[in-house]
Each structure stands twice: as C-alpha cells, then as structure tokens.
Amino acid sequence: MRKTTTKLLALILTLVMVLGIAPTAAFAQDEVIEHTTPVSVGDNTLAATGQCGENVYWTFNSSTGALTISGKGEMYDYNFIGSGPFQYNSSIKSVTIESGVTSIGSCAFYKCISLTSVTIPDSVTSIGDAFYGTGYYNDESNWENDVLYIGNYLIDAKTSVGGHYSIKDGTILIADDAFRDCSSITSVTIPDSVTSIGDSAFSGCSSLTSVTIPDRVMSIGDYAFYGCSSLTSITIPDSVTSIGDYAFYWCSNLTSVDIPDSVTSIGDYAFYGCSGLTSVTIGNSVTSIGGRAFSGCTGLTSVTIGNSVTGIDYNAFSGCPLKNVVMGNGLTSIPSSLINKNTLETFVIGSGVSAIGNNTFKDCTGLTSITIPDSVTSIDDGAFKDTAYYNNSSNWENDVLYIGNHLIDAKTSISGSYSIKGGTILIADRAFEGCSSLTNVTIPNSVTSIGYRAFYECKKLTSITIPDSVTTIGEYAFFGCNGLTIICIEDSHAHSYARYHGFSFRLVGQEEMIPLSVSIGDISLGYKSSAVITPKIDAVDGAKYDVTYSSSNPSAVSVDNSGRVTSNKTFGFTPGSTVITCTVTDSNGNTVTDTCTVTVQFSAIQWIIKIVLFGWIWY
Numbered sequence: 237m238r239k240t241t242t243k244l245l246a247l248i249l250t251l252v253m254v255l256g257i258a259p260t261a262a263f264a265q266d267e268v269i270e271h272t273t274p275v276s277v278g279d280n281t282l283a284a285t286g287q288c289g290e291n292v293y294w295t296f297n298s299s300t301g302a303l304t305i306s307g308k309g310e311m312y313d314y315n316f317i318g319s320g321p322f323q324y325n326s327s328i329k330s331v332t333i334e335s336g337v338t339s340i341g342s343c344a345f346y347k348c349i350s351l352t353s354v355t356i357p358d359s360v361t362s363i364g365d366a367f368y369g370t371g372y373y374n375d376e377s378n379w380e381n382d383v384l385y386i387g388n389y390l391i392d393a394k395t396s397v398g399g400h401y402s403i404k405d406g407t408i409l410i411a412d413d414a415f416r417d418c419s420s421i422t423s424v425t426i427p428d429s430v431t432s433i434g435d436s437a438f439s440g441c442s443s444l445t446s447v448t449i450p451d452r453v454m455s456i457g458d459y460a461f462y463g464c465s466s467l468t469s470i471t472i473p474d475s476v477t478s479i480g481d482y483a484f485y486w487c488s489n490l491t492s493v494d495i496p497d498s499v500t501s502i503g504d505y506a507f508y509g510c511s512g513l514t515s516v517t518i519g520n521s522v523t524s525i526g527g528r529a530f531s532g533c534t535g536l537t538s539v540t541i542g543n544s545v546t547g548i549d550y551n552a553f554s555g556c557p558l559k560n561v562v563m564g565n566g567l568t569s570i571p572s573s574l575i576n577k578n579t580l581e582t583f584v585i586g587s588g589v590s591a592i593g594n595n596t597f598k599d600c601t602g603l604t605s606i607t608i609p610d611s612v613t614s615i616d617d618g619a620f621k622d623t624a625y626y627n628n629s630s631n632w633e634n635d636v637l638y639i640g641n642h643l644i645d646a647k648t649s650i651s652g653s654y655s656i657k658g659g660t661i662l663i664a665d666r667a668f669e670g671c672s673s674l675t676n677v678t679i680p681n682s683v684t685s686i687g688y689r690a691f692y693e694c695k696k697l698t699s700i701t702i703p704d705s706v707t708t709i710g711e712y713a714f715f716g717c718n719g720l721t722i723i724c725i726e727d728s729h730a731h732s733y734a735r736y737h738g739f740s741f742r743l744v745g746q747e748e749m750i751p752l753s754v755s756i757g758d759i760s761l762g763y764k765s766s767a768v769i770t771p772k773i774d775a776v777d778g779a780k781y782d783v784t785y786s787s788s789n790p791s792a793v794s795v796d797n798s799g800r801v802t803s804n805k806t807f808g809f810t811p812g813s814t815v816i817t818c819t820v821t822d823s824n825g826n827t828v829t830d831t832c833t834v835t836v837q838f839s840a841i842q843w844i845i846k847i848v849l850f851g852w853i854w855y
Contacts (some may be wrong), residue, residue: 284324288312288344292337296322301329301350311341313364326350335359340366342412349374354386361432363411367391380404388429390414397421398443405429410437412457419443422466426450433460435480442466451475456483458503465489468512474498479506481526488512497521497542502529504549511535518542523566525552532556537579541567543586548573559602563589565609570596577601587611592619600624608640613685613708615664620644633657641682643667656680663690665710672696681705686713693717752781754820756832761793761803763838769799771818771830781822788815793834803836812836 285295292307303322305311322328330353331345337357342364345351351370356363367373367384373392378384382394383401388408393401398420403410405427412434415421419442426433428450435457438444444464449456451473458480461467467487472479474496481503484490489512495502497519504526507513511534518525520542527549530536536556541548541564553573561574563586570589580600585592587609594616597603603623608615620626620639631637635647636654642662646654651673656663658680665687668674674694679686681703688710691697697717702709714720755772775781785795793814795801801816813835821827 286322288341289337294322296324296328298324298327301327303328303331304334305331305337306334308336308338310339310362311337311344313341314343314346322348329353331355333357333360338362340364342366345370356387356389358388358408360389361409363389363391363409363434365411365413393418395419399423400425403427403430408432410434412436413439416440423447426453428452433457435459436462438464440464446470449473449476454478456480458482459485461485461487463487472496472499477501479503481505482508484510486510492516495519495522502526504528505531508532514538516540518545518564520544520564523547525549527551528554530556531573539574541586575600581605583607585609585612590614592616594618595621597623604628606639608642610641610661612642613662615642615644615662615687617664617666617688619664646671648672650674652676653678656683658682661685663687665689666692668692668694670694676700679703679706684708686710689713689715691717694720752779752820752822752826752828754783754818754828754830756816756818756830758833758835759801759816760835760837761801763803763836766800766802769795769801769816769818769832771799771820773820775820775822779822781820784819784821786817786819788817793836801834803834 283295283297285293288294288305289307289309289311291309292305292311295304325347326349328348329350331351332355333340335357336359338359339362340360344366346369348370351372354372372378373384382397384391385404388406390403390407390410391414392411393415395417397418400423401421402425406429407427408429409432410430413436414434415438416436417440419440421441422443423446426449430450431452431454433453433456436459437457439459439462442463442465445466446469448471452475453473454475455478456476459482460480462482462485465486465488468489468491470490470493472495476496476499478501479499482505483503484507485505486509488510490510491512492515493513494517498521499519500521500523502522502525506526506529508528509532513533513536515538516530516536517540522542522545524547525545529552531551531554533556537559539553539558540562543565545564546566548567548571550571551573552571556576557579558574558576559579559581562584563574565586565588567586568588568590570585570592575597577600579602581602582605583603584607588611589609590611591614592612595618598618598621600623603625606625625631626637635650637644638657641659642664643656643660644664644667646668648670650671653676654674655678659682660680661682661684663683663686666689667687669689669692672693672695675696676699677697679702682705683703684705685708686706690710690713692712693716695716695718697720700720753774756769759767761767771783784797785799787793787795791804792812793801793803795816813833815831816834817829817831819827819829
C-alpha cells in the first residue's frame with residue numbers, strides 16, 4: 237500500500253524530529269455515523285446511508301452496488317489499519333462523487349474490490365490514497381502507460397515509469413503519492429490545466445532534475461518533492477498560495493528559489509537540508525515561515541524576507557551560514573536563526589523592530605554593514621560589541637560610534653563638552669558609561685530616548701539639558717553623576733523618570749530655555765567720586781528679575797543695590813582697582829553673573845596736595 241506506508245513513515249519521522257505526540261483526533265474519523273435502518277431511495281430499493289465528512293454524506297444502493305457521495309466540503313481521511321466508512325466495501329461496484337465535494341479522503345475506498353466505475357467532479361481539489369487495492373486500481377486496462385487516470389485526475393504511477401513523462405492535457409490534479417518512489421523519472425511536463433500537486437506527489441523521485449509548475453497551480457502539498465535529491469531548479473508561479481510541510485525536504489541540489497508574492501505560508505521543514513541552496517527571496521505575501529523551514533541549508537548565504545512576514549520560527553534558518561540578510565518590515569523582533577556569528581557580513585533590520593536585545597550581534601566578527609531603522613527606540617548594551625563594524629576605527633566619529641540615527645557607544649577617553657549629532661534619535665544603553673572626564677553634553681531635539689545607564693558614573697558631568705522630544709530615560713541613566721543638575725522641559729515625560737535616579741532635578745518651562753545674560757563694562761573713577769553701573773541684561777520678554785552687586789574691596793570701593801559705586805576715604809589710601817560683581821536672577825530661577833573692574837585714579841591737584849602735606853592732613 238503505497239501512500240499509507242509513506243504517511244506512516246512520515247509520521248514517525250515527524251515524531252522523532254519534534255518529539256511531539258500525534259493528536260488523538262487524527263483517527264477520530266473512523267467513528268462513522270451509520271444508519272442501521274434501511275431507507276428508501278428513488279426506485280424504492282432499500283439503501284444504507286452515513287456520514288463521511290463534516291458536511292459530506294454517503295448513500296449505498298444494495299441492489300445496484302452504487303455508492304453516492306454528496307454534500308459540501310472535504311471527506312474524512314481514514315486509517316488504513318482499520319476500514320473505510322462503508323460496511324459494504326466488497327459490494328460497491330460504482331462510486332459517484334457529486335459536485336460540491338472538495339476532497340476524497342485517504343483510504344476512503346479501502347477493500348472495495350468490486351469497484352469498476354468512478355466519477356469525480358471538477359469541484360474536487362484533493363485526492364488522498366483513496367483507490368489503492370480497489371477493483372478499479374487493480375484493472376490493468378484502466379492504466380495508460382503505467383499511469384492511472386480517473387477522468388481529469390492523475391491518481392497513480394507505477395515505479396517503473398522513468399525518463400521524461402508528460403502528464404495528459406486536461407489533467408487538473410496530481411493526487412497524493414502519484415509518482416512516489418519513481419526513482420528513474422528525470423523530468424516531468426505538467427500541463428497548464430493542473431491546479432493542485434498533492435502530498436508526496438513526487439516524493440522519492442531521486443533522479444528528477446527539473447520541474448516547471450504551471451501558472452494555475454495554487455498549492456504544493458506536504459512532502460510533494462521530498463527527497464528529490466537531483467532537483468536543481470524549481471519555478472514557483474504567482475498562482476501558488478502555500479508550500480506544504482517538507483515540500484522540498486532534502487532537495488540537496490536545489491541552488492536557488494524565488495518565493496512569489498502570492499505565497500502566504502511556508503510549511504515546517506519545507507526546504508530543510510537543501511544544501512545546494514545559496515539564496516532565497518521570500519515574497520511580500522508570506523506571513524509565516526515554519527519551524528526549520530530552511531534549517532540545514534548549509535550553502536545558504538543570502539536571504540531577503542518580504543514585508544508581510546510577521547513570524548519566523550526561532551530555528552527556521554538554524555545552521556545556515558548567512559552572510560547577507562534583508563529583514564522585512566513586518567517582523568517586530570530579530571530571529572536568532574538569522575544571525576550566524578561566524579559568517580554574517582551585512583544586515584538590514586526591518587522597520588517593524590523597536591528594540592535590539594543584549595548581545596544580538598556580539599562577536600559577529602565579519603559584520604561590516606548594519607542598517608537600523610528609526611523605529612528602533614531601544615538598543616541594549618553589547619548589541620554590536622566585537623563586530624567588525626564596532627572594531628573598525630573609521631566608523632567612529634571623535635570617539636563616538638553612530639549607526640544611522642542611533643548613538644551606540646562612546647570611548648571613555650572622551651572629555652570636556654560634547655554635542656550629540658543632530659538627527660540622532662536614540663542614545664543607547666551604557667553609551668557614555670564611565671566617561672569620567674565628560675563635563676557637558678548637548679542633546680539635540682531629535683532624541684526621543686536615553687538608554688539604561690547611558691551616562692552612568694560620568695562623575696564630572698555638571699550640565700545637561702533634556703529636550704522636550706525625550707519621552708524615555710532609562711534606569712540609572714545619570715547615576716553617579718555627582719553635582720549634575722538636570723533640566724527637563726515640563727511637557728516631557730522624561731522628568732517623571734529622572735526624579736528617582738540619583739541627581740538633583742529642576743523642572744522648567746519651554747520658554748525658560750532661552751538664555752539669560754548680563755554684561756557690564758569697566759569703570760575709571762576719581763578719588764572720592766562715584767558712578768552708576770548700567771548692566772546690559774537680556775531675558776525673556778516679560779520675565780522678572782533681580783539685580784545685586786558686590787565689591788571685592790568695599791572699604792576702598794563700595795557699591796549699593798542701585799549699582800552706584802563710590803571710592804572711599806581711607807588712611808594712607810593709594811590708587812588701585814576693585815572688582816565689582818553683578819548678579820541677575822530671573823523668576824524662573826536662572827542665574828547669570830558678570831564682573832567689571834573699577835580703577836580709582838588721583839587728579840593732578842590731589843597728587844600735589846598729597847605730596848606737599850605727606851598725607852598727614854589728607855582730607
């Protein structure tokens with residue numbers, strides 16, 4: 237029994253690979269609903285009826301041996317170890333399947349040894365190993381050059397079929413297991429009329445080198461080309477919507493495959509062990525890639541994933557020496573199976589990804605090109621450490637590493653003031669950690685996120701302004717920044733995070749970010765004379781501010797709150813200079829200062845009097 241043996245072996249293989257347990261529902265269809273009370277049919281002949289699908293039923297006429305299958309949808313599959321759905325297998329002479337039935341179940345006509353006539357409607361799109369061992373199957377006159385057809389359906393081929401074979405024009409379906417183990421067949425011409433290639437249809441055709449699938453085929457069944465080790469090329473047309481489990485399993489000489497936009501799913505193990513496969517392009521309609529779909533493709537170096545793919549099994553590409561990866565925009569995380577640290581050279585991250593995890597690309601020593609989309613708002617520490625890109629000094633700008641609009645890392649040698657590049661949207665985790673000589677940082681308005689421990693232990697950092705574009709500040713972002721005052725815009729969410737992480741905090745409004753400034757000029761002053769300082773103050777329109785003054789030597793030159801400076805009489809006084817400080821504080825708490833030098837000079841007559849009188853009666 238050809239197909240059922242294959243399915244049993246396939247089941248065992250699957251169980252071994254995934255260590256799973258076959259669901260008990262797989263054989264539940266053996267429990268068939270039977271009407272034990274005969275019913276009357278059109279010619280008043282007694283008949284039996286029953287159910288053989290969720291919405292499919294059978295009627296058997298005992299006097300004519302005619303079995304009729306009617307209803308809508310699929311028939312059940314049956315276990316070859318048991319029996320088909322009918323009590324009267326050996327009495328069935330003809331089978332008529334009415335339009336509306338879409339599949340003929342596996343082992344449906346098991347032991348129908350008297351069956352000589354079968355009618356199948358065009359509504360049927362799937363045929364299991366339903367006719368093996370029936371009288372129709374065993375009648376050699378029904379075979380054409382060792383191939384069995386029923387109407388427009390290719391049912392089976394003997395393993396003796398070899399060389400090139402052209403499937404008959406008008407054929408609309410190749411049934412399950414049709415050419416299984418035809419190890420001498422080298423090529424097949426499939427006519428444009430075919431719409432479906434069944435499960436295991438060409439399984440084990442180890443000499444088959446090429447197949448062109450016509451444009452009307454909508455599905456490639458499970459195990460369809462399983463073990464076709466000589467297959468070098470396959471053309472999948474735009475009409476195909478699904479590629480079944482194990483469809484091209486161990487097609488070791490297959491070198492390339494383009495999966496068109498029409499395909500929506502790629503089954504488990506679909507291309508497993510295709511060691512000759514070097515590149516794969518996955519179309520824009522595929523939404524899921526099954527478990528180990530490309531696992532073991534030891535020659536696969538390039539993969540392009542369509543934007544509609546939202547899920548990739550974690551081991552879909554395991555064991556593939558991928559060098560170049562273009563990741564679709566539908567994926568929200570980076571599957572580990574896409575990253576082979578020993579071979580990866582270029583990687584384009586899709587715009588659906590928002591976070592890059594810790595050590596994601598670490599130790600990819602050949603990775604020289606990385607594209608990160610603006611959608612990424614979190615990059616964990618070490619994501620790119622020890623990659624070829626990270627280790628290439630030419631990629632660093634003044635000791636700071638950027639990838640696109642993301643600031644990745646800074647060397648601890650960076651010191652003084654640093655202005656982050658305009659357009660930067662993210663400061664990655666630990667980016668400036670331990671930069672103990674950094675004193676000031678300017679963050680552009682483009683930044684939206686400051687990562688975990690981004691400025692941790694920047695002990696000399698005293699000034700940083702967080703713009704209103706920032707919505708996230710990671711934990712411990714400024715921990716250990718002794719003396720740092722953070723200024724956060726009041727409309728930013730940043731301050732709610734910043735308050736708890738070890739630095740002083742002040743909340744200001746947007747308008748307060750306009751600089752407050754003061755400027756005063758130097759003054760020359762005669763002995764016992766006075767003058768008024770007139771400071772130049774720039775502040776926000778309407779802002780209130782206070783001005784105060786102080787003198788470095790008030791006994792010589794004093795200053796009052798109006799800014800009037802006066803040189804004072806002092807015993808033994810000699811001309812000299814004093815520093816006056818002007819301090820301006822606005823209502824927002826901003827404070828600025830400036831200084832001027834007041835130089836006191838004697839007039840000519842004052843010098844004569846001092847000299848003549850020796851200063852003893854200096855007035």
